[in-house]
Amino acid sequence: LAKTTQPISMDSYEGQEVNITCSHNNIATNDYITWYQQFPSQGPRFIIQGYKTKVTNEVASLFIPADRKSSTLSLPRVSLSDTAVYYCLVEGSARQLTFGSGTQLTVLP
Amino acid sequence: DADVTQTPRNRITKTGKRIMLECSQTKGHDRMYWYRQDPGLGLQLIYYSFDVKDINKGEISDGYSVSRQAQAKFSLSLESAIPNQTALYFCATSDSDRGTQYFGPGTRLLVL
Numbered sequence: 001l002a003k004t005t006q007p008i009s010m011d012s013y014e015g016q017e018v019n020i021t022c023s024h025n026n027i028a029t030n031d032y033i034t035w036y037q038q039f040p041s042q043g044p045r046f047i048i049q050g051y052k053t054k055v056t057n058e059v060a061s062l063f064i065p066a067d068r069k070s071s072t073l074s075l076p077r078v079s080l081s082d083t084a085v086y087y088c089l090v091e092g093s094a095r096q097l098t099f100g101s102g103t104q105l106t107v108l109p
Numbered sequence: 110d111a112d113v114t115q116t117p118r119n120r121i122t123k124t125g126k127r128i129m130l131e132c133s134q135t136k137g138h139d140r141m142y143w144y145r146q147d148p149g150l151g152l153q154l155i156y157y158s159f160d161v162k163d164i165n166k167g168e169i170s171d172g173y174s175v176s177r178q179a180q181a182k183f184s185l186s187l188e189s190a191i192p193n194q195t196a197l198y199f200c201a202t203s204d205s206d207r208g209t210q211y212f213g214p215g216t217r218l219l220v221l
Contacts, residue, residue: 032207043113043199043212044152087151091207099144099152 004088004100011106018075020103022088025069031092033064033071038085038102047086048073075105083107112136113213115200121219122190130185130216132200141183142201142210143167143175152199158183190220 005023012018024033032051036044048055050062050071061074075082085102113134122128132141139160144152154167156175164177172194176184187194200213 034207034209036210041197041215041217043201043215044210045212046209049207049209099154101151 004090006086006088006100006103008101009104009106011108012078013108014079015077018078018082018105018107020073020075020086020088020105021070022073022100023070024088024090027068027090028092031090033062033068034089034091035060035062035071035073036087036089036099038087044087044099049091078105078107080107080109113200113202113211115198115213115216117216118214119217121221123221124191126190128187128190128218130187130198130200130218132183132185132213134181134183134200134202134211134213136202136204136211137180138202138204138208138211139180140203140205140208141177142203143173143183143185144199144201145169146197146199146215148196155185155198187218187220190218192220194218195220 034049035047037047038044048057048060048062050064052064055062063072083106085104087099087102116131142157143155145155146152153169155173156167158164158177161177174186198216201210203210
């Protein structure tokens with residue numbers, strides 16, 4: 001199983017860029033990296049997915065180095081509503097699904 | 110996401126009771142999952158199903174069973190509930206191995 005390691009918590013201020021890094025040393029060739037966001041008492045919600053290099057969508061960017069042993073979720077110009085738990089997930093098949101403990105991001109005014 | 114519904118949303122039960130949590134989806138996905146989340150922790154996979162005839166154990170299946178009644182319905186049962194099964198339970202669906210998972214609103218279970 002490709003276990004993931006993330007910081008437990010991070011603080012930021014409104015308007016700043018936030019980068020959350022995830023370590024996944026045992027990632028397999030066919031695995032993808034997916035990030036989810038979870039608000040209290042709600043189910044996680046998909047943010048972004050990537051395999052290598054860089055992926056960008058309307059809410060975030062995902063940077064994956066060549067060795068793919070880590071990935072960085074980048075949230076541009078965060079707001080108070082971005083306060084949530086962010087999970088890094090390595091996905092190859094359901095048999096390898098592993099949610100870590102996530103990173104609690106707190107955005108301060 | 111209204112496309113994935115869970116019932117009940119909250120449940121209090123007593124030790125030793127059998128209970129069932131239900132999940133329904135209108136997304137037309139073949140894959141369905143049950144997760145458990147303990148306070149302050151991440152999600153742990155209990156069971157998953159790739160289609161009606163394919164059901165598999167996840168990380169923490171002991172004490173749980175599931176039934177895939179139809180493509181759209183996936184139920185989780187606690188055969189004999191115990192207090193350490195008190196948690197938030199989520200159902201999710203996806204259309205492929207690396208497809209986006211769509212989560213239901215969760216069921217908060219308290220076992221006394």
